Amino acid sequence: MSTxxxxxxxxxxxxxxxxxxxxxxxxxxxxxxxxxxxxxGAVTGILGPNGAGKTTTIEICEGYRRPxxxxxxxxxxxxxxxxxxxxxxxxxxxQSGGIPPSVPAADYLNLLSRFHTHPVPVPQMLALVGLTAxxxxxxxxxxxxxxxxxxxxxxxIGRPELVFLDEPTAGMDPQARHxxxxxxxxxxxxxxxxxxxxxxxxxAERLCDYxxxxxxxxxxxxxxxxxxxxxxxxxxxxxxxxxxLDSLLAALPPASVAKESPxxxxxxxxxxHVDPMLLAAVTAWCAQRDVLATSLSIExxxxxxxxxxxxxxxxxx
Amino acid sequence: MEAGPSPERAPLRLGPEGPxxxxxxxxxxxxxxxxxxxxxxxxxxxxxxxxxxxAPGAAPLRRMIAAQASLEMRTLLRxxxxxxxxxxxxxxxxxxxxxxxxxxxxAGMSRVDFLTPGIIALAVMSTAFTSQAIAxxxxxxxxxxxxLGATPLSRAGLIAAKTATVIAxxxxxxxxxxxxxxxxxxxxxxxPAAIVVAPLLILLGTAAFSGLALLLAGTLRAEATLAAxxxxxxxxxxxxxxxxxxxxxxAAARPVLELLPTGALxxxxxxxxxxxxxxxxxxTITLLVWAVVAITFAARMFRWE
Numbered sequence: 001m002s003t004x005x006x007x008x009x010x011x012x013x014x015x016x017x018x019x020x021x022x023x024x025x026x027x028x029x030x031x032x033x034x035x036x037x038x039x040x041g042a043v044t045g046i047l048g049p050n051g052a053g054k055t056t057t058i059e060i061c062e063g064y065r066r067p068x069x070x071x072x073x074x075x076x077x078x079x080x081x082x083x084x085x086x087x088x089x090x091x092x093x094x095q096s097g098g099i100p101p102s103v104p105a106a107d108y109l110n111l112l113s114r115f116h117t118h119p120v121p122v123p124q125m126l127a128l129v130g131l132t133a134x135x136x137x138x139x140x141x142x143x144x145x146x147x148x149x150x151x152x153x154x155x156x157i158g159r160p161e162l163v164f165l166d167e168p169t170a171g172m173d174p175q176a177r178h179x180x181x182x183x184x185x186x187x188x189x190x191x192x193x194x195x196x197x198x199x200x201x202x203x204a205e206r207l208c209d210y211x212x213x214x215x216x217x218x219x220x221x222x223x224x225x226x227x228x229x230x231x232x233x234x235x236x237x238x239x240x241x242x243x244x245l246d247s248l249l250a251a252l253p254p255a256s257v258a259k260e261s262p263x264x265x266x267x268x269x270x271x272x273h274v275d276p277m278l279l280a281a282v283t284a285w286c287a288q289r290d291v292l293a294t295s296l297s298i299e300x301x302x303x304x305x306x307x308x309x310x311x312x313x314x315x316x317x
Numbered sequence: 318m319e320a321g322p323s324p325e326r327a328p329l330r331l332g333p334e335g336p337x338x339x340x341x342x343x344x345x346x347x348x349x350x351x352x353x354x355x356x357x358x359x360x361x362x363x364x365x366x367x368x369x370x371x372a373p374g375a376a377p378l379r380r381m382i383a384a385q386a387s388l389e390m391r392t393l394l395r396x397x398x399x400x401x402x403x404x405x406x407x408x409x410x411x412x413x414x415x416x417x418x419x420x421x422x423x424a425g426m427s428r429v430d431f432l433t434p435g436i437i438a439l440a441v442m443s444t445a446f447t448s449q450a451i452a453x454x455x456x457x458x459x460x461x462x463x464x465l466g467a468t469p470l471s472r473a474g475l476i477a478a479k480t481a482t483v484i485a486x487x488x489x490x491x492x493x494x495x496x497x498x499x500x501x502x503x504x505x506x507x508x509p510a511a512i513v514v515a516p517l518l519i520l521l522g523t524a525a526f527s528g529l530a531l532l533l534a535g536t537l538r539a540e541a542t543l544a545a546x547x548x549x550x551x552x553x554x555x556x557x558x559x560x561x562x563x564x565x566x567x568a569a570a571r572p573v574l575e576l577l578p579t580g581a582l583x584x585x586x587x588x589x590x591x592x593x594x595x596x597x598x599x600x601t602i603t604l605l606v607w608a609v610v611a612i613t614f615a616a617r618m619f620r621w622e
Contacts, residue, residue, distance in 0.1 A: 062467055064622075088375040088469045098464030100456065102392060114384035115469045117374030124368055154464075159372040190369040 013076025032217035375469035445526035454542030528611025535619030
């Protein structure tokens, strides 16, 4: 038996569709004209420095806050107006807390399972997140990583179509993080749409089909991890300090960037991949000046490089 | 909708150690990705993992309310401080003040006869007000209410569950108080109407105290709620006609004290249970006004986060 949604749902609607979203707290715009679409059945990562607007955006999608401007559709529905229809279909993992401290893990999952028509059986859910051994332990006596796993289990036990995971692996040890990645991968394979925020670039690179980097409440870049990291190739080499970078740049394709930092360590960045012609151009330029380039390497940027380039290296409050 | 997991497919177990490296979700080696799981390699050969495929649906409201109330009830009964407040203190006061002449209640009434209606009022206040305010205040602080807001249980359903919990605890308290009171010699002198009027007074008192509890818990910080709820409990225990007769207070104070919810409830119950009054209209109206005002303000001012 299932309760039919009150608003006709469009099964082809994206998991989340955000258009021109603005949310202000007093003078401060936490979200400032964000536009973003998360596809069904995919893992979408929202990345950004502290205070970029990630949690505000997620909480608007969860129906906790109302936008000041713009539209938000979750599974084609309005998160506030259609909350009743959405709640059974959407799983939520808050950034912290939400679970009564004195309640044992199994009792809390049992409660949530009784809110749904086809829940994952509690023993199976406990096993999936590795909490079987601490099933009777009150939430407050679980370690931070175990608390996170219980919170994740609580988000998925109702067999939702879409889950919002706000920093799902924060505070986890590497083993728990890998187990959580496995569970998220399994959810995706099972057809669940997943929206997650994270500070771990490795997590985003491994899990996400699509990554949105936001800063100051705006989208600054979006694409698959490969698209984001593949848009700039890097060539590094060591040589004598003080080479004439302007002359080097003149020998390279337009829009290339050359840096020396620290002295004697050179970095050339180009749009797209480093190709054989670029390598030849750099080595030919060196040969003309009788410069021996050592430790020459060709790398693609990591997501972390891209992230820091886009959002800067300043520490955020 | 999909059926549940088929029994022959054992659930995947991810212990704290996680899966062996380089293995897919069902132990299938993932070739060529060097440990990185690319989107294309995530598919599990042979089908979907059991039990996680979307199959959403809200359970019937009554089942959700029963589940929530049963968890709240078990949480309360496991909590030593709450048990002290709701069961131990009322029963201790009832027996101690009944068996020892600690307070002179005046002529014409045995001590237990005076005390029993007051202790019932105290029990209602301790459960509906003090205990509920403290529990709800900390639920709000820990984000429990916020998290429940994302489940299919509606706010109305949550309030119904809390009300059911309060009434269940009150029934337990009532049974124990009546049992102990009868054992130590309580002789009620009630009109037949008491069978309806006493529960009505208790219900109105419960509504008034619950409204006040949620008003406190929904507007103050959890620590402030804890302090305020305990302070009000002690004050109203003292001046609410629970163990000290209101007649002991100055004549000018008495009408005021009877306008407090505890005074109205204890006096009304005492009239009905000991003085054979059919319907204490004044006290009933007082409780009704408290209930309406407190619930109205609580509904307007309660902050869920």
